[in-house]
Amino acid sequence: MAENAKLTKTEQIVVKFTGDSGDGMQLIGNQLTALAALDGNDVNSLPDYPSEIRAPAGTIAGVSGFQMCLGDHKVYTAGDAPDVLVAFNPAAVKHSSKFVKPGGMIITNADSFTEKAMEKVGYKSNPLEDGSLAGYDVKAIPMTTLVREALADMDMPNAAKDRCKNFFTMGVLCWLFDKDKNLVLNFIQEKFGPKAKKPLLQVAEANTKAFTAGLNYGETTIMFQERYTMGAAQIEKGLYRNITGNDASALAIAAAGAKSGLQPFIGSYPITPATDLLHYASEFKDLGLVTMQMEDEIAGICCAVGAACAGNLAFTTTSGPGLALKTEAAGMALILEVPLVIVNVQRGGPCTGLPTKTEQSDLLQSMFGRNGDSYMPIIAANSPADCFNACFQGAKIALKYRTPVIVLTDGYIGQGSCPWKVPKLEELEDLTPYVNFYKPEDHPGETYQPYKRNPETLARDWAIPGTKGCQHRIGTLEKDALTGAVSHDPMNHHIMTETRLKKVELVANDLPALEINGKESNKILVVSWGGTYGAVKGAVDRLIAEGKPVSGINLSWAWPFPKNLGDILSRFDKVLVPELNMGQLSLMLRAKYLVDVQSLSKVQGDPFREYEVIDKVNEMLGE
Amino acid sequence: MAELTKKDFASPAEVKWCPGCGDYAIMNAVREGMVQAGKPRDEVAIVSGIGCSSRFPYYMETYGFHTIHGRAAAIASGLKVANPKLDVWVISGDGDSTAIGGNHFIHAIRRNINLNYVLINNKIYGLTKGQYSPCSEMGQYSKTSPYGVIDYPMAPLKAAMGMGATFIARGLDAIPKLSEEITTRGVKHNGFSMMEIYANCVIYNDGAHKALTDKETGANHRIILRNGEKMIYGADNQLCLVQDGFGIKSANVADVAEGDILVHNEKDAALGALLAGMRPDAGLPIALGIIYADGSKKTYDQMVYEQIDAVKAKRGRTVQKVMEEGHTWTV
Structure with a gap:
């Protein structure tokens, strides 16, 4: 035991992994995330992919990253500046060292600092030796050498041995963060051992040896002066699973199908960063979930509209440019008044933009990106786990009001992960009352009228094909307000346009009143929506703890707004909206409530850090 | 329940196509196909895109969805x-299917989804009042081709064969009986039934298929295919099709040995592809009837x-x- 490494209690640690894309950064990141979560910490993580599949090895363009924050308290984001950077090669060090907290730790593979590798990224001299990383606590470990030594007696090529350096690193980190090594050893067995789906016994053995070597290296070397331990976070009791937003969305689609009694259906087309949702949902054939990968984005939504017309619970999944292509067909669902959920995992725009980077810049597209007066409800997920809730709620509202609903997530929460309390299916809201197809036997003596409405929700009577005797024609031309027959009557169009708008406004009746984090009335109100929730919540909590006159609210629904929003806004001197766009929600709030909202914009392909929000609030407070 | 008749498939809506439009005859044929299929009206759905022909669902006493341009498939x-x-x-129409909806059209065929697809081809955009379509002929005059079309035309059925179609047929509005045969076979075909029906547009492309419909000479430019029968055509049955290398050529019946006249086999995909692409400007008749049908392929x-x-x-x-x-x- 290295008695010289003292065990320090800490509240949270931010770790970032960077290395060659394809070198397993996401794997090791997810591995540590799972380890911390299993050990009782709260965790939040954020992958950071380059847009090239495999840019040349060892180049800055090929650097892939994964940042995570583990804490003994509720963790809302993947953290600000990393306390520990694990950078596997010179490119990764060059790319990521600048993000590390001053004095923070940089763990790297000393063996990777060959002249050729350094030259590739423009290092004139070795940064591990020339003092250029003097502000950091650099741990240059000869990982390749150590791993090859540990696996010397194994009959495998060096390339395969070198892949075990991730588990070697896990060993070092497991020791450094005082985690239970058995959790990792069990994982290796589960994944590669004799009982695994695809047993790879040699890989299991090699990874076990590499991991153990890493543990031993931490214990025996005198390189580390300190190691860290943290208590378990206070977390609601239950069964937990680490989940990405995209996976949570896919599960919500299956769950909404089960709870509505309708066949769930996804019509889609692959697009980054939404594709993982379709990947995962495509595995759910045994849950009766139909996925159609169509020829393009338009066909994706169109077949979903067709499925909706047939009475399936229909979804289409996409990202920004895909939503742009789906525009006309979304309007079709709107004028036909059939339920449809459009899940948009936002990415940097405009056009192709930054496919692998996050942004919240599709709010106004979701709001106004269709011809005509064509409003639809918009719900925004605020964390990876919340994607489940957002998609499930989206399905409920779509069914209840017979309307398309847009679910906004983004690259950050779609690909990021956090612990998710697995719900019990029977505890989720029963959606069958909202299905409510028109059945002639329930209306004796009545002639079916497709646009007769429920006075409370304005949802129309809806007989799906196959319903006895209810055959009727509907279309995308304006329709008579009762019969659904084509109508060019001017007043009818006015009434129908008003009705479609009013119907979406009525969704506000379903929204819970906003809860304020902090005092009910104060100097500054910080409004978050969607993916900014975590950073704003963390920032406001810290500001409140410091006694600053600041409160926060979070909007789950970006349209319609909750009923008490206007009242809340009026009770604060200043309103700040941090957004990963040039002020889109700010524009909507100003327009709707005539409030002089201040916008904090960031479009750097990266979510907000808490300190950015804190700095802005302090600036507004004149501090 | 008494058997349904064509009348039972007519909705109360007033039909608003131009007098003399080819669509009337085609609608009649589709109704006949529905009668022959024997499904109750509430288990039938019609989807259309945008165009004159796409008003079709409103006139049918079934479930109907008039949707957006090109996306019906x-x-x-x-x-x-x-x-x-x-x-x-x-x-659908030729504009709807082969221009804006070309992508969905070819992929629906490729997947062999069990749809009954009627492509009404009048070689013009009628609803928007007379612009050329991908099926318009070279040199055709229209409002957007005042000096003549310089796009090569598309042959939808030939494209369909390229996508692995399992049923292709071609009808002509002027031969309503044949259209009824096609819709009846089409609806019963297990798979994607691609039915192209040539129609006249009396307003914007009158005489669209005049070469085929001309009372005296039309029969010399079209051949009605019958499975298992010799491919003989012409006003006096004087013409026939014979093999020509890897292709087909037209010949006078009098000039060839009887055994050399090709026999139609609707299960022969290679033959189907050749027949689908026959054009008068290559000295060949337009193929009508069931050109290719093989229901053995599973549907999507x-x-x-x-x-x-x-x-x-x-x-x-x-x-x-x-x-x-x-x-x-x-x-």
């Missing part, structure tokens, strides 16, 4: 997969549920179980 695909018990028809909608059943049998998870998969822990 994709919408109908979702509808059919969502409920395979329905008989789903798509009514069938395979969707076969796969679901297979995965259910193999994995058989519940939603709860899937939610609890992966790395879990209990707090």
Whole structure:
């Protein structure tokens, strides 16, 4: 035991992994995330992919990253500046060292600092030796050498041995963060051992040896002066699973199908960063979930509209440019008044933009990106786990009001992960009352009228094909307000346009009143929506703890707004909206409530850090 | 229940096509196909896109969806997969199917979704008042081609064969009986039934298919195919089709040995592709009737549920179980 490494209690640690894309950064990141979560910490993580599949090895363009924050308290984001950077090669060090907290730790593979590798990224001299990383606590470990030594007696090529350096690193980190090594050893067995789906016994053995070597290296070397331990976070009791937003969305689609009694259906087309949702949902054939990968984005939504017309619970999944292509067909669902959920995992725009980077810049597209007066409800997920809730709620509202609903997530929460309390299916809201197809036997003596409405929700009577005797024609031309027959009557169009708008406004009746984090009335109100929730919540909590006159609210629904929003806004001197766009929600709030909202914009392909929000609030407070 | 008649498939809506439009005859043929299929009206759905022909669903006493330009094939695909018990028809035009909707058109054929697809081809955009379409002929005059079309035309049925079609047929509005035969066979075909029906547009492309419909000479430019029968045509049955290398040529019956006259085999895909592409400007007649039909290929909608059943049998998870998969822990 290295008695010289003292065990320090800490509240949270931010770790970032960077290395060659394809070198397993996401794997090791997810591995540590799972380890911390299993050990009782709260965790939040954020992958950071380059847009090239495999840019040349060892180049800055090929650097892939994964940042995570583990804490003994509720963790809302993947953290600000990393306390520990694990950078596997010179490119990764060059790319990521600048993000590390001053004095923070940089763990790297000393063996990777060959002249050729350094030259590739423009290092004139070795940064591990020339003092250029003097502000950091650099741990240059000869990982390749150590791993090859540990696996010397194994009959495998060096390339395969070198892949075990991730588990070697896990060993070092497991020791450094005082985690239970058995959790990792069990994982290796589960994944590669004799009982695994695809047993790879040699890989299991090699990874076990590499991991153990890493543990031993931490214990025996005198390189580390300190190691860290943290208590378990206070977390609601239950069964937990680490989940990405995209996976949570896919599960919500299956769950909404089960709870509505309708066949769930996804019509889609692959697009980054939404594709993982379709990947995962495509595995759910045994849950009766139909996925159609169509020829393009338009066909994706169109077949979903067709499925909706047939009475399936229909979804289409996409990202920004895909939503742009789906525009006309979304309007079709709107004028036909059939339920449809459009899940948009936002990415940097405009056009192709930054496919692998996050942004919240599709709010106004979701709001106004269709011809005509064509409003639809918009719900925004605020964390990876919340994607489940957002998609499930989206399905409920779509069914209840017979309307398309847009679910906004983004690259950050779609690909990021956090612990998710697995719900019990029977505890989720029963959606069958909202299905409510028109059945002639329930209306004796009545002639079916497709646009007769429920006075409370304005949802129309809806007989799906196959319903006895209810055959009727509907279309995308304006329709008579009762019969659904084509109508060019001017007043009818006015009434129908008003009705479609009013119907979406009525969704506000379903929204819970906003809860304020902090005092009910104060100097500054910080409004978050969607993916900014975590950073704003963390920032406001810290500001409140410091006694600053600041409160926060979070909007789950970006349209319609909750009923008490206007009242809340009026009770604060200043309103700040941090957004990963040039002020889109700010524009909507100003327009709707005539409030002089201040916008904090960031479009750097990266979510907000808490300190950015804190700095802005302090600036507004004149501090 | 008494058997339905064509009249039962007429909705109360007033038909608003121009007098003399070819669509009337085609609608009649589609109604006949529905009668022959024997499905109740409430188990039939018609999907259309945008164009004159796309008003079709409003006139039919079935479930009907008048949707958006070019996308009917994709919408109908979702509808059919969502409920395979329905008989789903798509009514489209040459602009709708081969221009804006070309992508969905070819992929619906490729998937062999069990749809009844009627492509009404009048070689013009009628609803927008007379612009040329991808099926317009070279040199055709229209409002957007005042000096003549310089786009080479598309042959939808030839394209369909390229996409692995399992049923292609061509009709002509002027031969209503043939159209009825086609729709009747088409609706019964297990797979994507590609039915192109040539129609006249009296206003913007009058005489669109004059070469075929001319009372005296029309028969010399068209051949009505009958499975198992010799391919003989012409006003006096004086012409026939014979093999020409890897292709087909027209010949006088009098000039060839009887055994050299080709016999139509609707299950022969190579022959089907050749017949689908025959054009008068190459000295060949336009093929009418059932050109190719092979119902042995599985349909997409069938395979969707076969796969679901297979995965259910193999994995058989519940939603709860899937939610609890992966790395879990209990707090």
